[in-house]
Each structure stands twice: as C-alpha cells, then as structure tokens.
Amino acid sequence: MMTLWTASEIARATGGRATCEAQVDGISIDTRSIAKGDLFVALTAARDGHDFVRQALDQGAGAALVSRIPDGCSEADPLVIVEDVLEGLQNLGRAGRARAKAKVIAVTGSVGKTSTKEMLREVLKGQGKTHAAEASFNNHWGVPITLARLPADADFAVIEIGMNHPGEIAPLAKMARPHVAMITTVAAAHLEAFDDISGIAREKATIFEGLETGGACIVPLGLEVSDILLEAARVAGEVITFGADAQADYHLDKVSILGDTTVVEARARGESLLFKVQSPGRHFASNALGVIAACGALGCEQALIAMDLGRWLPPAGRGARERVLFDAFNPEMGIDLFDDAFNANPTSMGVALEMLAAQEPQDGVGRVKHGRRVAILGEMLELGADELSMHAGLARLPAMADVDVVHMVGNRMAALRDALPRAKRGEWYESADEMVARARHLVDAGDVVLVKGSKGSKVSRVVEALRKLGQPVSTEV
Template sequence: MQYPESYQRFLDQDAKVFTDTRKPLKDGIFVALSGPNHNGNSYALEALEQGAAYAIVDQFVSQDPRLIRVENTLKELQEMAKIHRRRFKAKIIAITGTNGKTTTKELCHSVFSRAYRTQATEGNLNNHIGVPLTLLKIKEDTEFLILEMGANHPGDIHELCAIAEPDSGLITNIGKAHLEGFGSYEGVLRTKPELFDYLKAHGGQRFCSLFSEPLQKYATIEPNAIAFGPQQDACEFSGRLIQSFPEISLEFYNKQESFLIDSHLFGEYNFQNIVAACCLASYYGVPASAIQKGIAAYVPNNMRSQVIKHNSNTIILDAYNANPSSMIQAVQAFEQMDFKNKWIVLGEMAELGIYSDIEHQDLLNQVMDKTFQKRIFIGTRYRLDGIKLPDMHFENAASCKAWLDMNWPEDTAILIKGSRAAGLERLLQ
C-alpha cells in the first residue's frame, strides 16, 4: 500500500513523533505545529540538530532533505494517526465526560492490563493533538487502547471520533465545564453525546451511565446500549456503595456474579468512576479477580484526589482541574468525611467565560453553610462581601502560601481544590 511520505518515514524509522523541541526524541519525527503565539516551523532545524530523523513542516524552511513539506502539519499528524489506527486490530474504548474521565481511564488501564495487552492515553493528552499522538503509539500486539477524549468546543468529540474511529465508548457524566468555549451548559449537553452519535452510526457499543441525569435517557432511546449505575434491577452492570471514606469499597454486580471491590479512592463521585471501569472490564471479559486487583492497585496522584500527609495534617489535593460540578462534588464528599477539624481551600475555576462571576458566587453561597472550621478562597472572582471571619480571601496562591506558612493548623484535614491555572500545589511547597 502506498502511504504518504510522512507516514512512510514513520514506518521506516520505527520512529516516535514529538511536537515540542524542549522534549526532543532522538531519531524521532518532529511535527511543526503552530498556534496563536508560535510558529512550529521555526523550530524544525533545531529539532533536526537535536537528533530528530525528520521534521514535518508546512512552510519553506530550507532545502534540507530531512524536511517533509506538507500542506497543513496538524491535519498531517491527524491523518498519520488515522492510517496507523487502521493498520491494527486493537479495540479502542473512548472515554469522555465533564468529570472523572482521566480517573476512569486510569482505572480501566490498570484493570484491562491484567487480562489484555493494553495501552492508554498518557496523562491528559486528550485533544486534537494528544489523541493523534496516542494513536501513533499503538503497537502490533495491542489488544485494547483506552482513549480519553476531551472537549471545550462544540464539534470537538465529533472530530476526535473521526480520527480515532472508536469501537465503543462511555460518557462519565455531563456537567458545567469549559462554558467559555461551549457558550453555555446547553452547548456541553449537545457536545458530549457526539461520541454516542458516532458509535450509533458505525455500529459501536455505547455504555450509558445512570448516575448522570442528562445521560439517563440514552439508556432507553439508544438501541443496544449498555446501562450501568447504582440500581441493580435497572441496568446490566451496577454497584452498591459500602463505604466512601477513608477509601471506597463496593459490591459490583453483573448478570453472572457479584464481588467486592476495594480501592484507594474516596468520595461518591469516584464510586461512579469505579463502577464505570468495572462495567467496561466486565463487558469485555476481564475476570473478577483481575478487576479487583486492578482497582486496588490504582493510587491517585498528580493532584487528582491525592492524599498527602503534611506535618500532622491530612491534605486532599485535587487541584488539576475544577469546574462548578466537580467543585461542589468534592466539597460535599469532604463534608461527609470523619475528621474533627476540616478546612477547605478553594481556588478559581477557569474557562467559564461570561458565567464566571455567577458560578463563583453560587459556589461561595453553597459552601458557606457547610460545617468547616475555616474556608479560604483564592482568586479575584470570589466576591469579598460574601466572605467573613474566620473565613479568608487571598488574591492569589502566593499570598495564601505566605499566610499558611505562618498559620498551618494541627491535626486538621484540608481540601485544596481549584483549576490548574490557580497553581494551588504551590501551597505545599
């Protein structure tokens, strides 16, 4: 078969693809992507000097024969990924949703790897660049790829499905996030189900969560949809929560059996993620013992529900991402935890656009009646007139850290939650 030069070089070199010259790959292929504030073509020669075998560009750079000129580097990257995906028989399970998609993906990877040769999205490389980079890592013996799909604009999921061509898909939930890009919550409601639209049109398997009210209708209107949720009599796969803290334990049910699951996660929102992962694994024939071991082996890190001991305090660091839905879920879960002294430290939520002020005020209103010893708010979006002692407000993480360094409590549980842009991890440095 005749392949485009870019992909043929990729095969000839058995190469890896990279897009950032700060993280060069020797003998790899550099794809010169451009954005609003940079032109990747300007770094092509630098990539070659650093050891890249080839560089893919869409502007004239030089006569160097290692430069592969194409019309559009992003589209070329995506086309290379599509070709690579079609060459292999790996089943692709796509996971999207407002919250929980990364945790669900990691749980699935841990579980599926105990029964199949499995790959998964690394980190959160879940957009129009990250998905192609993930697809290009598929190996000949890969049996399953757990592929995370993110979106912040209408049509994003449709575009990613056209590239990845998933065999099945699961939507964790639908909530308020990226409202700036979607335009409104209604925009989110229309975009996430694009995954189901693709699967329906191409004969793929859809997994419908009964935990999320906006998704419940798909369990009835979607032919051949597989439902999972908390009610054993309402769906094919279900879970019964036994405890949510200090670590979740549950009983999982399928049509053939039930078995206990222990985990290192906490909170009812993570209970939903565990049931989702168990549903996928059980459907694809992963034995119960492998599911149990896979869930138990996953330990949250990278500022996602990460539990840290800080002197005599217990810190719950959940500062990789935040939106109105995940913020209140985290606060509610923390409120139920059995600690004598509890503080919450809430940073700003990013990408809310014209809804930012009202959503921050709504969050503030919801947490003021919670039984915490102290509430600390970080960021200018929180209105000062709603915050009174002993609660506190700081304009940024640096000023909050300066105060905390002199005033850390003792024997206290502290929830730290906010968007990545707030840099709340610096509070612990």
C-alpha cells in the same frame, strides 16, 4: 525498541514526501521533552514549530513532520514534507488506528475523564498490552498523537476525548473509532460555549458517532440529561448503563469512604460486586463502576477487573493524597494534602468537598490544637453568565457544613467568600501568587487540606508552596 514508523510509511499516511528514509520510535511536539528517535511534529500554535526543527534534529529526533524546509535544514535532513502539519498529524493518527489490532475504548465527560482513562490503563494492562494517552492528550492534536503512538501489536487502547466548544468531539471520535465509548458524567463545565447543560450533553453524546459497528455505549444514569445520552447511544450500538439509579445495569448500592479508601458495594447485571479504590471519593466509585462496565463490554473478567482497581491511584493534580511532614522526627507534625488542582466545576467541587468532609483531622498536635478540614479553592472558569451564582452556591453544599475553613483564590471566588458564614471564611486573594506568600499561615499540623480549582486559577502553585513547608511522604500502598 520496535520501530513505530518509517519515513516512507509516514509519507504514505500523510500524502507527504520524505526527503530520505528514517525510522522513528515516538511522536513529540515539544523539544523540551523530545526523546531520541522521536518524530518531531512542527505544529504552529503560540510559536511556529518550524523554528525548532533544527534543534529537535540536533537533539536526536529521528525525523520531522514539516510543511516546508525549515531554516538550518536541507533535503539531506530526515523530513516528511506535507501541505499542512496538523492535517498531516491527524492523517498519521488515522493510519495508526487503521493498522492496529487493539480494542479501543474512548472516554469523555465533564468530570473524571483523565482519572477514568488511568483506571482503564491500570486494569487493562493485566489483560494484555495496553496503550493509553499521556497526561490529558484529549484535543485536536492530542488524540491524533495518541493514535499515531499506538503500537500495531497493542491489545487495548484507551483514548481520552475532551472539548471546549461545540463540534469538537465527533471528529475525534470518528478518528479513534472506538469499540466501546464511555461518558463519565455531564456537568456544568464550559458553559461559556453552550446555552445550557443540555447542549453539553448533546456534544458529549457525539462520541457515539465514532463507534465501530457492534460496539457498546457506556452511559451514566440518574443525570438530568441521561435521556439525551441514551437517545444518541441507542442509535449507535449496544447500551450499557451505570450509576446510582436503580435501573442501571451496573448499579451502585453503597459507597463508604474509610480513610484513604473507597469501598463500593454494587450490582453488576444483577450480580453482587464488592470492590475498593485506594483513594477517597464517591466520584471515584462511580467512575470505577463505569470502568467495570466498559471492560465487561470487551469480554474481560469482571471479578479480575474489580480486584485490579484496588491498585489504581489518582494522577497528580486529580485528587492524589500525600503526607507533608513539618518535622521529620515527629510523624504527627504534618498535614494530609489532597492535590486536586487541575480542574474544577460545581459538580467536581461538590464531590471533592464531600471527600474532604469524610476525613478525620488530628487534634492536639498543632498550634490550633484542633485539627481542621481546610479547603483551598481556586475559581472555576468557563462557567458562563451564571458563574458568580455557581461560586456562591458552593456555600450551600451539604459537605460544606463539615469544612472548618475555606481559603479562596480569584475574583470569582469573592462570591463564595461573601456567601460563607463568617466562621468558615478564611483568607481570600485575587491571585494564587498572593496566597503562596501566605502558605505557612493557611494550615497547621493535624489539618486535612484539599486544594482544588480550575487550572487557569493557578492554585496548583499553592500546592507546591504547601509541599515546600515540609517533606512530602507518599501514602501509596
């Protein structure tokens, strides 16, 4: 394995002092997942990372980034001592970006950041050595870790940038210095911290402030706030648009959901384009078209990128589909489960329910005999003063007409329960743990089941409970 950093290089990048020379192959902030040769970064959050430095070194860490010599350690240990560990990590990220030859794509958006980042990882690895953020490393420590992990010889890097409050995106974008910056969409998310969706759009648009000279801005058209995004993009660099709007450079003509597959007919700068994504959902189609636009800005072959999109599958908790068999000897006795339990806002709820509405349950195999489209929805968090009306508004979504039953978790979801027709009202519980105990009563063989909610609703625990009802079988192809 190629050495990522030496202790002396880290010291120079961070303005710190190395107690001795050492080599590291990776970056870690968690002793539970640290690998041999990692640099352990002693961040202070819920716990002080300095309390775990000795443990990290004993587990094989190559060195540690600290602001003092921790208990149990000495000058003989491989330490890089800085004034502030988070600032040191951010400086190391900047140094990682500065030495890299990679073309960098940065992605933000209210919905679809992680899925789009993973699409980009999948298609760009066919074009060259590609580095991308792990999981959702998109905040003030996640972005610098991703940049610090960036191999100097990578051809491409994909950086996910998120936010909860105003002023978070621009510093991370300036750290990443992307050649291409993409906004997937803007929706009602984190409204507790913003006056309205226009404020969210202005914050998202600050990603363009970090754009390298001559770079490209990938902007969704057809949103009520698209003009805000376009105004910021035009100042920063070349503007490339995508979406269902007829004026978009990359225009969605038709989206067809066929079982597990989304088939997309589009026009890319006037040329016809047909491709598919091996997962159902209009949002996946839109994000994939944005990916094609972003890769085109890097000079990648459009047809090859479109073809490679067919290999992509959503990450766990982001809409991945699996088969849960109740009877190992009868493949019909089971459910199709869509795990989309990582995040939720009104827009992403709408597209997930649209996907569920397009599925075909199987009749005649379960207790109910009639296969159902079942939605298990956890509450949506950080929506601000109108959160209850937004929850109740889900009942009015067109796709809800084709959903047979809705089970709900969380106090805010009581507003949806009261707004639903009685025939669609399933079970409601204040907590996910209460619903977990009822898991086997929520579904039946032949059902297609969507589980979606904000991470804080803990509805992912219901996903795990449903998996335990049988033997999960991947539907990947």
